[in-house]
Amino acid sequence: xxxxxxxxxxxxxxxxxxxxxxxxxxxxxxxxxxxxxxxxxxxxxxxxxxxxxxxxxxxxxxxxxxxxxxxxxxxxxxxxxxxxxxxxxxxxxxxxxxxxxxxxxxxxxxxxxxxxxxxxxxxxxxxxxxxxxxxxxxxxxxxxxxxxxxxxxxxxxxxxxxxxxxxxxxxxxxxxxxxxxxxxxxxxxxxxxxxxxxxxxxxxxxxxxxxxxxxxxxxxxxxxxxxxxxxxxxxxxxxxxxxxxxxxxxxxxxxxxxxxxxxxxxxxxxxxxxxxxxxxxxxxxxxxxxxxxxxxxxxxxxxxxxxxxxxxxxxxxxxxxxxxxxxxx
Amino acid sequence: xxxxxxxxxxxxxxxxxxxxxxxxxxxxxxxxxxxxxxxxxxxxxxxxxxxxxxxxxxxxxxxxxxxxxxxxxxxxxxxxxxxxxxxxxxxxxxxxxxxxxxxxxxxxxxxxxxxxxxxxxxxxxxxxxxxxxxxxxxxxxxxxxxxxxxxxxxxxxxxxxxxxxxxxxxxxxxxxxxxxxxxxxxxxxxxxxxxxxxxxxxxxxxxxxxxxxxxxxxxxxxxxxxxxxxxxxxxxxxxxxxxxxxxxxxxxxxxxxxxxxxxxxxxxxxxxxxxxxxxxxxxxxxxxxxxxxxxxxxxxxxxxxxxxxxxxxxxxxxxxxxxxxxxxxxxxxxxxxxxx
Numbered sequence: 001x002x003x004x005x006x007x008x009x010x011x012x013x014x015x016x017x018x019x020x021x022x023x024x025x026x027x028x029x030x031x032x033x034x035x036x037x038x039x040x041x042x043x044x045x046x047x048x049x050x051x052x053x054x055x056x057x058x059x060x061x062x063x064x065x066x067x068x069x070x071x072x073x074x075x076x077x078x079x080x081x082x083x084x085x086x087x088x089x090x091x092x093x094x095x096x097x098x099x100x101x102x103x104x105x106x107x108x109x110x111x112x113x114x115x116x117x118x119x120x121x122x123x124x125x126x127x128x129x130x131x132x133x134x135x136x137x138x139x140x141x142x143x144x145x146x147x148x149x150x151x152x153x154x155x156x157x158x159x160x161x162x163x164x165x166x167x168x169x170x171x172x173x174x175x176x177x178x179x180x181x182x183x184x185x186x187x188x189x190x191x192x193x194x195x196x197x198x199x200x201x202x203x204x205x206x207x208x209x210x211x212x213x214x215x216x217x218x219x220x221x222x223x224x225x226x227x228x229x230x231x232x233x234x235x236x237x238x239x240x241x242x243x244x245x246x247x248x249x250x251x252x253x254x255x256x257x258x259x260x261x262x263x264x265x266x267x268x269x270x271x272x273x274x275x276x277x278x279x280x281x282x283x284x285x286x287x288x289x290x291x292x293x294x295x296x297x298x299x300x301x302x303x304x305x306x307x308x309x310x311x312x313x314x315x316x317x318x319x320x321x322x323x324x325x326x327x328x329x
Numbered sequence: 330x331x332x333x334x335x336x337x338x339x340x341x342x343x344x345x346x347x348x349x350x351x352x353x354x355x356x357x358x359x360x361x362x363x364x365x366x367x368x369x370x371x372x373x374x375x376x377x378x379x380x381x382x383x384x385x386x387x388x389x390x391x392x393x394x395x396x397x398x399x400x401x402x403x404x405x406x407x408x409x410x411x412x413x414x415x416x417x418x419x420x421x422x423x424x425x426x427x428x429x430x431x432x433x434x435x436x437x438x439x440x441x442x443x444x445x446x447x448x449x450x451x452x453x454x455x456x457x458x459x460x461x462x463x464x465x466x467x468x469x470x471x472x473x474x475x476x477x478x479x480x481x482x483x484x485x486x487x488x489x490x491x492x493x494x495x496x497x498x499x500x501x502x503x504x505x506x507x508x509x510x511x512x513x514x515x516x517x518x519x520x521x522x523x524x525x526x527x528x529x530x531x532x533x534x535x536x537x538x539x540x541x542x543x544x545x546x547x548x549x550x551x552x553x554x555x556x557x558x559x560x561x562x563x564x565x566x567x568x569x570x571x572x573x574x575x576x577x578x579x580x581x582x583x584x585x586x587x588x589x590x591x592x593x594x595x596x597x598x599x600x601x602x603x604x605x606x607x608x609x610x611x612x613x614x615x616x617x618x619x620x621x622x623x624x625x626x627x628x629x630x631x632x633x634x635x636x637x638x639x640x641x642x643x644x645x646x647x648x649x650x651x652x653x654x655x656x657x658x659x660x661x662x663x664x665x666x667x668x669x
């Protein structure tokens with residue numbers, strides 16, 4: 001086993017709301033290996049974004065109340081704010097779903113892309129800008145030197161996402177966290193950005209955490225995937241194994257509920273009945289049990305831990321941990 | 330049908346064997362104004378010469394990227410927008426410029442389901458009021474009959490009829506979309522435009538709504554124009570698919586035919602851009618990645634509108650607009666140098 005670059009252990013992040021305490025991230029553990037692309041999939045409210053924000057210590061107003069995030073021998077939940085700011089500037093970068101709201105509308109694009117170099121590497125403006133222009137070119141922005149003088153609103157959505165990626169990469173970070181980076185984009189532009197992320201991963205060796213609700217994107221981008229539901233990891237493993245032979249009923253049902261472009265015949269979709277649970281009022285036991293087709297009596301009583309099931313996968317399910325296969329009409 | 334040819338108005342009575350909707354050379358332009366006098370300086374060519382037929386009982390999927398004009402086309406077809414040019418026949422009648430009482434009567438036969446179930450329902454109305462409003466507008470029922478009809482509609486879309494007195498905020502996104510569908514069905518329309526009806530919903534809820542729309546279609550013999558950007562969903566629900574790019578239809582074909590043998594290079598790259606949730610398939614797929622962005626609809630490229638991003642474009646493509654040509658079996662594409 002190679003040494004993990006980033007290790008998340010039993011992370012807990014909570015939000016105080018009027019209706020009570022929300023456990024947005026409730027005991028999440030995983031590791032990210034050097035140079036790999038790890039997918040985190042789940043629906044809105046499953047805690048995938050809050051997990052990412054907690055790693056970057058950007059979870060406020062939420063509070064990290066337990067667990068460790070180990071990066072290069074340091075526990076990121078314990079470092080000071082100024083140390084963390086430095087890590088964000090040099091070693092870890094994050095890109096978001098909506099590039100328009102993540103860029104400052106009143107500064108020229110090149111200036112913003114160069115900012116991490118000025119702030120964290122102490123470069124002078126001219127040198128930083130030259131490097132930013134070069135990076136804009138490398139992420140596929142045509143006439144980068146001229147475009148660096150433009151403001152964010154002068155770019156299209158796809159181009160803005162390229163600018164964000166360039167900004168994240170200027171300091172050649174070890175970890176890039178991409179939170180739904182293509183959700184706001186059209187499919188042909190999505191394909192361009194995904195291609196760019198693959199390229200970045202190969203060329204810079206940046207380990208990437210790709211957060212998405214799109215199972216197709218994960219299938220095409222990630223060697224390993226973790227599946228989240230209601231603040232917990234319910235399944236983890238190599239993407240090929242998880243997709244071919246899911247070991248958690250949620251993954252299993254989700255894969256059957258989506259239409260596939262390459263489907264040969266028209267068959268009715270098999271939806272997951274019911275709704276994702278409210279985080280304020282989680283069901284007892286396994287949070288998925290009210291919607292689960294395989295549930296047994298124990299599922300409504302005890303919360304299953306994430307355990308090895310089969311050779312390569314982890315699953316938090318009493319049924320598959322007891323050796324049962326997931327099959328159904 | 331050659332571009333710009335007038336739709337034949339029927340000389341006999343319309344039957345269900347005729348197209349429910351025929352659109353020919355439809356144009357919807359929006360003025361762009363500027364200056365102190367707000368003079369019109371240009372037009373956005375949102376829909377720019379579209380020919381399309383929709384048969385009774387079928388689902389035609391309309392796909393394309395944002396800004397391609399698919400929603401504008403949908404809205405013009407049910408006359409929520411005034412067409413700039415061309416012609417729309419509905420059940421054999423020319424409805425292109427209907428007004429007043431006749432337009433209102435037409436609205437009984439057509440309905441629309443919107444993308445955002447949060448924005449399309451009035452938060453101050455109860456679900457009963459929302460579903461009952463079209464019934465009142467068209468004087469379809471009163472008193473107890475009206476109440477029964479509202480409850481029946483809620484039941485049909487899978488909501489508990491006891492919910493009539495609740496407000497939209499008490500429902501989840503999927504349930505709100507069901508309310509929107511109940512409202513659309515309340516006037517007993519024959520034609521429904523579904524404009525991105527599932528894109529605002531969670532993945533696990535999308536299948537519930539798709540299955541509901543399919544069930545309702547066979548129950549009430551509905552005809553759908555299903556507008557979406559997600560080709561996997563559109564292929565699943567549609568009999569035929571029309572691919573739009575910058576205000577024009579580039580290709581029309583049955584779903585499987587379109588996927589297996591796309592003729593237009595745009596369709597080819599669009600299909601290749603859709604991720605398939607299967608890592609084994611994804612690994613083996615050839616990716617055709619389009620360069621650049623969609624051109625501006627204010628000043629669309631001459632000739633073929635796709636030529637600025639097309640890997641196969643030649644000189645001729647800039648000089649002439651390629652017409653929609655037949656490739657057999659209801660398959661049409663507008664390209665001078667089609668894929669084999």
